Amino acid sequence: xxxxxxxxxxxxxxxxxxxxxxxxxxxxxxxxxxxxxxxxxxxxxxxxxxxxxxxxxxxxxxxxxxxxxxxxxxxxxxxxxxxxxxxxxxxxxxxxxxxxxxxxxxxxxxxxxxxxxxxxxxxxxxxxxxxxxxxxxxxxxxxxxxxxxxxxxxxxxxxxxxxxxxxxxxxxxxxxxxxxxxxxxxxxxxxxxxxxxxxxxxxxxxxxxxxxxxxxxxxxxxxxxxxxxxxxxxxxxxxxxxxxxxxxxxxxxxxxxxxxxxxx
Amino acid sequence: xxxxxxxxxxxxxxxxxxxxxxxxxxxxxxxxxxxxxxxxxxxxxxxxxxxxxxxxxxxxxxxxxxxxxxxxxxxxxxxxxxxxxxxxxxxxxxxxxxxxxxxxxxxxxxxxxxxxxxxxxxxxxxxxxxxxxxxxxxxxxxxxxxxxxxxxxxxxxxxxxxxxxxxxxxxxxxxxxxxxxxxxxxxxxxxxxxxxxxxxxxxxxxxxxxxxxxxxxxxxxxxxxxxxxxxxxxxxxxxxxxxxxxxxxxxxxxxxxxxxxxxxxxxxxxxxxxxxxxxxxxxxxxxxxxxxxxxxxxxxxxxxxxxxxxxxxxxxxxxxxxxxxxxxxxxxxxxxxxxxxxxxxxxxxx
Numbered sequence: 001x002x003x004x005x006x007x008x009x010x011x012x013x014x015x016x017x018x019x020x021x022x023x024x025x026x027x028x029x030x031x032x033x034x035x036x037x038x039x040x041x042x043x044x045x046x047x048x049x050x051x052x053x054x055x056x057x058x059x060x061x062x063x064x065x066x067x068x069x070x071x072x073x074x075x076x077x078x079x080x081x082x083x084x085x086x087x088x089x090x091x092x093x094x095x096x097x098x099x100x101x102x103x104x105x106x107x108x109x110x111x112x113x114x115x116x117x118x119x120x121x122x123x124x125x126x127x128x129x130x131x132x133x134x135x136x137x138x139x140x141x142x143x144x145x146x147x148x149x150x151x152x153x154x155x156x157x158x159x160x161x162x163x164x165x166x167x168x169x170x171x172x173x174x175x176x177x178x179x180x181x182x183x184x185x186x187x188x189x190x191x192x193x194x195x196x197x198x199x200x201x202x203x204x205x206x207x208x209x210x211x212x213x214x215x216x217x218x219x220x221x222x223x224x225x226x227x228x229x230x231x232x233x234x235x236x237x238x239x240x241x242x243x244x245x246x247x248x249x250x251x252x253x254x255x256x257x258x259x260x261x262x263x264x
Numbered sequence: 265x266x267x268x269x270x271x272x273x274x275x276x277x278x279x280x281x282x283x284x285x286x287x288x289x290x291x292x293x294x295x296x297x298x299x300x301x302x303x304x305x306x307x308x309x310x311x312x313x314x315x316x317x318x319x320x321x322x323x324x325x326x327x328x329x330x331x332x333x334x335x336x337x338x339x340x341x342x343x344x345x346x347x348x349x350x351x352x353x354x355x356x357x358x359x360x361x362x363x364x365x366x367x368x369x370x371x372x373x374x375x376x377x378x379x380x381x382x383x384x385x386x387x388x389x390x391x392x393x394x395x396x397x398x399x400x401x402x403x404x405x406x407x408x409x410x411x412x413x414x415x416x417x418x419x420x421x422x423x424x425x426x427x428x429x430x431x432x433x434x435x436x437x438x439x440x441x442x443x444x445x446x447x448x449x450x451x452x453x454x455x456x457x458x459x460x461x462x463x464x465x466x467x468x469x470x471x472x473x474x475x476x477x478x479x480x481x482x483x484x485x486x487x488x489x490x491x492x493x494x495x496x497x498x499x500x501x502x503x504x505x506x507x508x509x510x511x512x513x514x515x516x517x518x519x520x521x522x523x524x525x526x527x528x529x530x531x532x533x534x535x536x537x538x539x540x541x542x543x544x545x546x547x548x549x550x551x552x553x554x555x556x557x558x559x560x561x562x563x564x565x566x567x568x569x570x571x572x573x574x575x576x577x578x579x580x581x582x583x584x585x586x587x588x589x590x591x592x593x594x595x596x597x598x599x600x601x602x603x604x605x606x607x608x609x610x611x612x613x614x
Contacts, residue, residue: 165312166351168338170365171416180364184355 027245034242035235042239050217051225052243058133058221059201062140066148066197071190074152075178079161089153096146103142104210111138111211135212136219140201148190148197155189156182192255199251203244267420267452270318273301273308280304280476281318286420286452286469293455293467293484297495301476302456303348306422309454310345311338323419339368341420344413348425350405352397358408359384359393365416383411387445403434410445421446423455427462439465460499464488472496490612492533502535503580509534509611520577523553524609531614538571540608541582544601545592554604560596563589570594574602 035042042048076082077089095103111118111129121127129135159182167177183190205223212219214228222240229237267286273279280301286292294302307313309320311327319329322343327336344365352361362380367373384393387407397405406426413421426442427435443466446453457463463470464484472480472487472495480492491497497504507516509528515521522534542548548555558576565571569583572594580602592600 160351162347163351163353165338166345166347167353167364167368168312169310169341169343169345170368170412171339172364172368173339176368180368181353184353187355 030238030241030245034238038235039239039242042236043243045236047216047225047229048236048240051220051222051240054133054136054217054220055202055222058136058140059198059204061137062144062201063148063194063198065137065141066145066201067190067194070145070148070193070197071152074149074156075182077149078153078156092146092149094146095143096150100143100204100206100208101210104139104207107139107142107207107211111135130211131213131215131219133212133218136208136221139207139211140204143204143207144197144200147200148193151193151196152186152190155186155193158189159185195251195255199248202247266324267309267320267322267454269309269320271305271308271320272316272318273304273313274316275304278304278476280308280473282471282473282478284309284454284471286454288452289450290468291446291453291455291466292469292471293457293463294471294473295457295460295463295496295499296473297458300473302458302473303424305473306345306424306454306456309420310343310422311336311341342416342418343420343422344416344418345422346406346409346413346424346426348428350397350409350429352400352405352408352412354397357394357396358389358400361397361408362412362415365412369416380411380415383415384408387411387441401434402430403438406430406438407441410442414445414449417451419451421449421451421453423453425457425459426455427459428457442466460488460496489610490533491535492614497535502537503578504533504535505578506531506533506614508532512606514611516578518578520556522578522604522609523606524611525607526611528611528613532611533614534609534611536604536609538581538583539569540604541580541584542603543572543582543584543588543592543594544603547601548603553606554602554609556602557599558602560594560598560600562596563594574600576602 073092077085077092108115108130110116111121113119113122113128113130118129121129129138163181163185164174164177167181168174172180203223204221205227208219208221209224214220214224220228222244226237226240226244229240266288267284269284271280271282271284278301282294282305284292284305294305296302304313308315308328314335315328315330317330320327322341326332326334327341328334353364356364359377359380362383363373363376366376366379371379381390381393384390387410389404389407389411392400392404397408400408406429410426427439430438439462446466455463455466467484470480470482470484470487471478472493474493474495480487480496487496488500491500491502491504494504505516505518505522507514507522509524509530509532511527511529512524513521514524514532514534516534524534556576558574558580560572561575562573563570566583568586570586570589572582572584574580574582582602594600
């Protein structure tokens with residue numbers, strides 16, 4: 001072991017450690033500078049509690065929407081021979097690389113009061129999404145859905161389709177086979193995808209602030225609150241950031257132990 | 265329920281054609297080398313691959329006929345399938361696996377589970393009912409798969425290499441049990457295998473499939489006795505030649521002459537078992553009619569006998585004792601005299 005370690009070239013080691021420090025230091029800084037003495041009081045303030053509650057509700061709702069729409073979408077991409085499937089897959093990945101602000105602008109153009117669809121939603125149903133809590137959910141779902149779709153599609157591709165054939169020979173319709181055979185098989189992939197999706201939704205900033213604005217209590221989620229607090233009350237911003245960091249770490253640990261580690 | 269089918273399936277440049285007819289309560293085996301199209305035939309019968317042309321009729325009901333625009337999907341056919349690797353659902357217990365088909369057909373959970381438990385009992389796995397597939401041995405998994413396929417009481421049972429995934433010891437035991445279950449089953453059974461022993465033990469009739477077409481059909485005994493292709497001859501362990509007979513003398517197509525005991529005329533197949541061959545260092549005097557010089561091309565130990573591959577006119581396989589190998593000091597490339605008694609050969613018309 002010692003002999004092997006001695007052969008590692010310094011030229012690689014030095015940038016490697018600098019890179020590691022670059023990733024770790026900001027998080028350490030957040031922990032060092034956190035106002036530990038007033039932490040509990042800060043967390044208990046109405047604004048923080050409200051932002052936290054709103055964030056959890058919106059991220060969870062967005063994840064629910066992504067599950068209902070994203071799992072069938074992933075199934076379609078993985079299991080059917082529909083024409084244009086490749087193009088569809090390309091479109092699914094666009095929100096991954098699109099700057100979220102651009103996503104927010106695009107959502108405004110479609111769902112805004114005079115948007116492509118928004119004008120009808122407003123005229124026929126009196127529904128207006130922008131600058132509402134529902135708007136936050138829509139913005140988060142738009143940005144986070146690709147994470148779920150890609151994870152579930154990967155799991156579906158890894159699952160042997162012959163199990164669905166076996167189910168069919170036993171008399172199961174395609175829907176029954178999907179529900180009772182395919183879904184349980186890819187459940188770990190769906191769970192992992194959901195957690196990634198939820199985490200992405202929780203951290204969403206650009207699309208949310210563009211499409212839903214920044215109104216405390218209705219559209220001001222944690223990341224928006226952090227940004228706002230940084231100008232007025234840096235301590236509060238640090239506390240909020242610390243909460244988000246804790247959530248990220250919990251997600252990472254749970255993913256590693258439950259899904260990625262044992263199943264991948 | 266009689267199965268009657270004219271299968272015709274095109275996959276790229278591969279074409280499978282086979283006429284299949286199975287009476288209720290009987291088993292038909294499709295025997296052939298890997299890639300012969302056996303599994304394709306099974307998938308077509310199950311409805312997992314539509315026919316290109318032809319038809320499948322099960323119990324008087326047309327389930328696939330492209331020319332008439334008829335195609336009944338697998339879930340609406342009364343067909344039970346035991347897949348080669350069983351495809352048990354890993355997230356369900358053995359009893360839930362067996363109950364799956366019954367529940368998919370609308371039976372209540374309680375009744376389905378009771379019926380499934382009964383089936384597991386019948387295949388001797390009552391104690392393993394709550395086990396997950398990964399906790400089962402290969403032989404147990406095979407029996408769960410069989411119970412799952414039989415539980416829906418299908419008109420047609422399809423078995424894809426049902427014993428291929430088992431080790432030798434388990435295989436003998438499961439083969440005997442499978443035979444018993446097939447005897448009790450009232451529907452038609454189609455079995456796919458590349459193992460002649462499985463086919464001989466389990467089937468009432470054999471279809472030998474090579475390169476997508478049926479090359480021989482008949483009862484197992486008939487096929488074992490009168491092989492018509494090199495593949496079957498090798499499977500049943502016979503030396504097989506094609507030739508033209510004139511009385512008791514048969515001129516072989518690939519060179520050489522064999523003498524047989526019974527008169528026959530015209531194009532014939534002629535066979536003799538490797539055990540009927542004797543090898544000698546020098547030309548034997550005044551002995552059997554069939555004597556020729558051959559060269560040893562290979563020597564393999566087969567349990568308590570030694571199989572010697574020889575090239576000559578004609579080529580042949582000979583099974584001799586280890587003692588004979590020692591006495592003759594057989595090595596590759598050595599020349600030996602081969603004798604086969606005329607009474608050991610068997611000739612039949614092409």
